[in-house]
Amino acid sequence: MKHLIVKVIAILLLIFFIGWEAPKESLEEMGIPSSISLDIEKKGKDEVTYEVIYNAYNYEEEKKITSSTIVAEERTVSQGRSERQLKSNKKFLIGLEKVIVFSEEYAQFGMKTAINVLFGNPSINDTAFLIVCKGQTRAIIEHTIPGYPSSADYMEGMIREAKDFNFFTDNYKLIDIFVRMDSEGRSITLPYIELKNENEGLKITGIALFNKDKMVGMLPLKDAKILNLLSAGSGKGLITIQESPNIYVDYYAKAKRKVSCKKESNKYIFNIDIDLKGDIISNEYNKNLQKDVKVKEDLEKNLAAKIEEMCKEVLKVMQNQYKCDFLELGRVAAAKYGRDTGTDWNEVVANSIIKVKVKAKIDKQGRGDY
Amino acid sequence: MNSEKSNHLKPYEITYIIIGSTVGLGILRLPNDLVKNAYEDAWIIAVISAIYPMYMALMGIYFCRIHPNENILVLSKKYMGNVIGTAANLLFLFHFIIVTAFIVSGFSNLYRVYAVEFLKPFAVVSLELFTAGLLVYMGLKTIARVNTLAFFVLLLTLLGGLAALRKGSYLNLLPLFRSSAADIAKGMKDAVFSYLGVETLFLIYPAAEKGRKIKKSVFVAVCIIMVIYTMVIELTIYYEGTDILLKSFWSFITVSESLNIPIINNFRFIFASLWMFIAIKGTANYFYACEFIVRDFFKGVKRENIICGVYIVLVCITMNMAEETVRSKYMNLLLPIIVIFNVIYVSVIAVIMTLKRKKVNEK
Numbered sequence: 001m002k003h004l005i006v007k008v009i010a011i012l013l014l015i016f017f018i019g020w021e022a023p024k025e026s027l028e029e030m031g032i033p034s035s036i037s038l039d040i041e042k043k044g045k046d047e048v049t050y051e052v053i054y055n056a057y058n059y060e061e062e063k064k065i066t067s068s069t070i071v072a073e074e075r076t077v078s079q080g081r082s083e084r085q086l087k088s089n090k091k092f093l094i095g096l097e098k099v100i101v102f103s104e105e106y107a108q109f110g111m112k113t114a115i116n117v118l119f120g121n122p123s124i125n126d127t128a129f130l131i132v133c134k135g136q137t138r139a140i141i142e143h144t145i146p147g148y149p150s151s152a153d154y155m156e157g158m159i160r161e162a163k164d165f166n167f168f169t170d171n172y173k174l175i176d177i178f179v180r181m182d183s184e185g186r187s188i189t190l191p192y193i194e195l196k197n198e199n200e201g202l203k204i205t206g207i208a209l210f211n212k213d214k215m216v217g218m219l220p221l222k223d224a225k226i227l228n229l230l231s232a233g234s235g236k237g238l239i240t241i242q243e244s245p246n247i248y249v250d251y252y253a254k255a256k257r258k259v260s261c262k263k264e265s266n267k268y269i270f271n272i273d274i275d276l277k278g279d280i281i282s283n284e285y286n287k288n289l290q291k292d293v294k295v296k297e298d299l300e301k302n303l304a305a306k307i308e309e310m311c312k313e314v315l316k317v318m319q320n321q322y323k324c325d326f327l328e329l330g331r332v333a334a335a336k337y338g339r340d341t342g343t344d345w346n347e348v349v350a351n352s353i354i355k356v357k358v359k360a361k362i363d364k365q366g367r368g369d370y
Numbered sequence: 371m372n373s374e375k376s377n378h379l380k381p382y383e384i385t386y387i388i389i390g391s392t393v394g395l396g397i398l399r400l401p402n403d404l405v406k407n408a409y410e411d412a413w414i415i416a417v418i419s420a421i422y423p424m425y426m427a428l429m430g431i432y433f434c435r436i437h438p439n440e441n442i443l444v445l446s447k448k449y450m451g452n453v454i455g456t457a458a459n460l461l462f463l464f465h466f467i468i469v470t471a472f473i474v475s476g477f478s479n480l481y482r483v484y485a486v487e488f489l490k491p492f493a494v495v496s497l498e499l500f501t502a503g504l505l506v507y508m509g510l511k512t513i514a515r516v517n518t519l520a521f522f523v524l525l526l527t528l529l530g531g532l533a534a535l536r537k538g539s540y541l542n543l544l545p546l547f548r549s550s551a552a553d554i555a556k557g558m559k560d561a562v563f564s565y566l567g568v569e570t571l572f573l574i575y576p577a578a579e580k581g582r583k584i585k586k587s588v589f590v591a592v593c594i595i596m597v598i599y600t601m602v603i604e605l606t607i608y609y610e611g612t613d614i615l616l617k618s619f620w621s622f623i624t625v626s627e628s629l630n631i632p633i634i635n636n637f638r639f640i641f642a643s644l645w646m647f648i649a650i651k652g653t654a655n656y657f658y659a660c661e662f663i664v665r666d667f668f669k670g671v672k673r674e675n676i677i678c679g680v681y682i683v684l685v686c687i688t689m690n691m692a693e694e695t696v697r698s699k700y701m702n703l704l705l706p707i708i709v710i711f712n713v714i715y716v717s718v719i720a721v722i723m724t725l726k727r728k729k730v731n732e733k
Contacts, residue, residue, distance in 0.1 A: 008504070015496050119617065122484050126627070175624070183613040232539075335544035339409070339612075 031056040031090030034067055035128075035152035037101035038077065039137040040109050048109065049073050052080030053101075055141050055150050056090065067150035069142050077117045095123045098156035100130050100174065101193075103137040107208060107215035112181075115213065119178055126175040129159040132208035132215065134194045143195055143202065155202065159191055162204060163235030166221065167228035167255060170235065181213055185330030185345045189231065192218050211324045211346065219317075226314040229255050229307075230272060230327050230356070238281065241306050249285045251303055253278025253360065261333045268352040270329045276307070276360040283369055290365055303360040311356045318350075325349035378579040381587040383514040387574060387655060388591035390517035392423065392567030393524060393598060394652035395476055395645060398620040400564050400599060401606040407557035408549040409612045410542075412603045415554055419561040420596040422709065423568040427588045429716045430571040434584055436723060442572035443666045446715070449722040456667075458715055462569075463663040465708045467680075468700075469566055470656040471688040474498055475697050477649045478688075480620060485642040491692045496685050502654040503681050506661050507674070510577055513654055520651040527644050528598065530637065531605050531622065533629040538609035562709050563701060564599065568592070569712060570655055573662050619694075657684070 031054075039051035052072045057065055072083035084092070100118070102111055118124050133140045143151045162168040171180075172190055180186045188210040195202055207224040209217045219227055228234050234255050242248035253276040262269045280289065288295045318326055323346060330345025379387075404412035437445060442462075447455035478494040486494065505513055571588060578584050606621050609628060615621045627637055660680050661673075668676065691697050 011500060012497075015493055015500070126624075175628075178617075178624075179610050179614045181614075182617070183611045186611075331539075331541055335541040338545050338548055 028059045029090060031088055031092045033057075033092065033094060033097050034150040035099045035101060035141060035155075036094070036097055037099075037103075037137045037141050038106050038111075038114050039103040040106040041073075042105075042109075047075075049075060050077050050080060050106075050113075051138070052077060052084070053138055053141050054080075054084055054088075054092070055152055056088075056092070057149055065149040067152075069138070071138060077114050094121070095125050097125050097128050098152045099159070100128050101137050101140060101152075101155070102130070102132050104132055104134055104192075104208070104215065104218070106137075107132045107190075107210070110214045112213040115177065115181060118174060124174070126178075127173050129156060129172050130174060130177055130190050131155060131159065131172075132190045132192050132218075134192065134205075140193065140195050140202070143198070145201070151202065155193065158193070158202065158204060162191060165235075165237055166225045167231075167234040167237035168204075169228060169231055169233045171233055183331075184339050185325070185332075185334040186328050187211070187324070187326050188213075189227070189326060209322060209324065209326055211322075216324060217322055223314050223317065226310050227318070227326060229274065230257065230311055230314065232257055232259075232328060236278070239303070239307060241285075241303060243285075247284055249283055249299065249303070250281040251276075251278055251360070251362075252281045259327075259329060259332045261329070261336055263333075263337060268333055268348055270332070270349070270352055270354045272311075272327070272329075272354065272356045274307075274311075274356065274358045276303075276358065277363055278361075279364040279366065280362055281366070283365070287369065290369065296362060300360050300362055304358040307360065308356055308358045311358065315354050315356065319354070320350075323347070323350040329354070377511040379510070379514055379574065379577050380579060381584065383518060384571070384574065384578055384584055385587040385591040385594075386517040386521045387514055388427075388568055388571060388588060389524075389594055390520055390651050391570045391655040392565060392591075392595050393648075394473055394567075395480060395649045396473075396564045397599070397602055398480065398622045398645075400561075401603050401615055401621045402619065403560040403564070404557050404603060405607065405612050405615055406560065407553045410545065410607060411547060411549045411554065412557065412607065413600045415557040415561050416599040416603055417596060418554065419558050419565055420592060422562065422713075423565050423592045423595065425713070426568040426716065427571065427592050429720055430568070430575060431585050431588060432720060433572065433723075434575040434578070436727070438578075438580070439576050441574075441576050442716070442719065443663060445723070446719055449719050449726065459663060459666070461711060462715060463660060463667075465569070465711065466656055466659045466663065467684065467687060468704055468708065470653060470660060470684055471691060472563070472697065472701060473649070473653055473656060474684070474688045475692045477653070478692055479694050479697070481642070481646070484620075484623070484638065492689060495688050495692060498650060498653060499657070499681055499684050499688070501650050502657045503677050505650075505654040506658045507677055510574065510658065513651075513658055516651050516654065520648055523644050523647050524598075527626055527641060527648070528601070530629045530641065531602070531626045534605055534609040534625045537628055540608065542607055542609075542611040543604065559706060563705050565595070566705075566708070567652075567655075570659050572716070573659055657681075660684070 033054050033056045035055045037053040039053065041049045041051060043049060050073070052074065054070045055067050057067050059065060070084050070087050072080040072087070074080045074083050102114070141151060145151055145154045148154045159172055163170050168191065177188055180188050189207045190210070191204050192206045192208045193202055194205045206218050206220045207227065208215050209219060225237060229237060236252065236254045239251045239253065240248055256275045258273040260271045283289055285299065286295050289299060318324065325346050329349050333348065334345065401412065404415045408415055433442065433445065443459050446458050450458060474495055477498055478491050481494055482489065482491065505516060575584055602622055606615055606625050609625045610621060618624060626641055629637055657680065661677055664676050664680055665673065691700050
């Protein structure tokens, strides 16, 4: 027995000496990026330069954390690493990045190059949020916010909490993009962030719309809200119906969507059923809402009709202006009528009839009506 | 230490050993292999391919009923003559060695991407085989216990994958039945590697507890394997969809990482350690089979020496095909041959056995 143990230890030691190149750095010597971001510069016809922006934490004394930015300009996304190491004094440890920011220009160019690099790397954080920003990415990453080590930490919270209003979904994580980008009949929308000026700070001003990996446009918040409502997995949102400054209702609801698809003589018909269930936040409309069933039913019908109208407007924009399927309707049809048949679902959805049916239900009305 | 002679295998231990030899790390890329040909209908392949282990299981039960105390190595010499029998046994050994090399190189490739990129392939390969070798040295009973434990570890990791149910969509599983019979047949060729492993039954059934039928435990094992495989494939398609699934090399890992629990923000290393356990028990089972057959050839040589010899051979072979493209080349080449050989080897013995028994009865 003793003999065996000695043998085992000897062999283990031997294997470790032959095969191990142990990492030796301590945390302070590691560069831990808070975000990895991309910008692009088009030089001439067939030449582009990527601007890869690494924002890494600096662990200083007294538990103070700041961050610094390194910009690497190279011809491919992964070549950015070699340029980065020329400028940095640390070994980079990825896996804890909070957000990944693409500039609008890069998103329009097509984010496939970056997604491919991110997908191949097993240590990347799959739950980091993807964001599209207006203008230069660098300006947003270098924007400082008091109390936060970097703007990336701030933006992570912005995206994570966005789903409580405006019906933002929580499908903006890297893993969600992986499962959508090349999947048949699926599409991507990402939050669109703007930095207007230093005083106003960051703001989500809409959603970026994608056709496969290329950004095709940006919907401002008013329409974005309704498109979010129509998408699968949407969060909560506040809808106001206003007749005059003093007569209005605020309705805070959660949406649930169901899509069905029919095919009639080569034309697809999509039915989107949206069930809204929510509370009346403020009621300046009819004081009998709590007492009278009829008033409540009337209001529910009224809300549903108004929301339906808004939806139809946004659908018109989608079908006529963008001619793209941002609602993943093609996915439902593909599941029913077969995949890999060479159908362009964007075209199908743009030329199909989309019927929206909204049902609004009032659940609670708060603690009282003043 | 060597207590296998006094301790017989319990029926449930046979079940777990068969599951343990069959279900290994291959499960992580099983969806890739099947979806490639049959898309949403991959589960049909998983169900149909279970014919192979079912056939092997039936044969094993038949052998055990007629010769409960003699393993297949003895039987092949008895019925096919000494020369042909020995040659066939040698090929049977070759099959175990090759499959061990496939398992270990698969383990090394996966772990060097996901967990231990700072280790050289040699370290991963030799350490894994070393651990397996230690288990082999401790005997069949220890291996049976490890397999029992590893089965529950496997269930735990699969439960983690169930978290994907919240995120995916049933739309990914539709439409059904769009692939042709030819696609399914092609897919079955790729599925075979995942269903290898029931062969260990032919070596271990003499060690089963006397007076107990192994029939039930073997069939339960094959059914559990089939259910696990079907579930893994359906879960992966449900979560990722067939288009995206093919983009990652080990698609089920993404599913098992979909589990999201506060405080623990990355499950990768927890899963990595659990999967390691599953991989090592599979290697140990195959290592044991190799050692068992070699011991049959060299009677009288000390077990330690046999294990060391087999260890060196395994490390050499694995190191020569550790790289992924080389590995898949050899797999495509050798696996169909291995399966055909196994079926012929077992069937021929069974046929001769039946014929001879008839003759004896007639006399």
